[in-house]
Amino acid sequence: MLKEVCVENFTKVPEVIAKGADRIELCDNLAAGGTTVSHGVAEVTINYCRSNDVQVMTMIRPRGGDFVYGKEEIEIMKRDLVHVKNLGTDGVVLGCLDADGCIDEQAMSGLLDLAKGLEVTFHMAFDEIRPENQFKAIDWLAEHGVERILTHGGPLATKIEQNLVRLKEYIAYANDKIIILPGGGITTKNLTSITSALNIREVHGTRIVD
Template sequence: MIKEFCAENYTNIPQAIKAGAGRIELCDNLAVGGTTPSIGVIEEVLAFTSEKHVPVMTMIRPRSGNFVYNDIELKIMENDLIHAKNAGTDGVVFGCLTPENEVDEEALEMLLGNSEGLLTTFHMAFDELSKEEQFKTIDWFAKLGIDRILTHGGPLNTSIEDNLPHLKELIDYAAGRIIILPGGGINADNAERIAETLGINEVHGTKVVKF
């Protein structure tokens, strides 16, 4: 099973990999859900993880708050993504919505256009979509070639345990066309059980390994 460790900057990455993290989601400002780390942090993390053969997914998010971005913010995201790609990141993590809480198609196409050759994860902005829209979005993302959707299966203030039925629905519906990556409330103690319950082999979290 791949345990994706959600890391704030470089600090805990060596311990996390030693404890069994098989992939890193690299962020800054986890207290607000994660924003783009600096290019200096990205470069140092990649220098370390490349020796350990552990892939890194870099967060592309210009600020805290909602996932509705204006043209300047999207330009920032585009530049950050290009810098992360040039630094050698294995993948990128992003999400963008319209004021109506639907996926911002134009913004997504721009980000994907700059992500060629990288792994891509659409992050928990997915959880802002209506349940009906979530199933349609899985179909669309699978066609676009997005690799993963990171989801809590419900609002972040709900328990991951309460969301397991909906997560299972999403996973069954995706049927291997795109990876549904559960996160938020998964830790080293419950990761194996949740993965077994959902029939998956990837989990995500800040406490998904113990060190």
């Protein structure tokens, strides 16, 4: 079971790696759902993780709030992506939607072009896609080389245990063409029961190692 631990800045990185984190999702501002970290945080974290043989997935998100971005915000994301790629990140975590509750395919295509050579996770913007469009979104992301989708399976206000049926639907539909990475409310206390119920090989959370 691969454990991806979401961290805010560098502070807890040594601790969670010592406790068994296999991969780090590096963010700032977790209270807003995660945004891009500073240059210094990115460089120090990437170098530390590399020296400990742990992968880093760096969040590319210019602000909190929704996932509908303007032209200038997309440009910021592109620059941040190239920057962390040059620093040696293993992958990036991002997601762009349009006003209709679908993937912003134009924005995503531009970002994915720049991300070539990196792993890409489409983050919990997925949960803001209209339910009737989510399976089409899985197809689009898989066809465009995205490795995984981070999802709670429903609104974050719900417990992840309430969303297991929907998560199973995603996993069955994805059918190994893209990884469904459950997250949001998974802890050391419910980790075993959730991973067993979903039969998954990767899991994401801030409290999944102890």
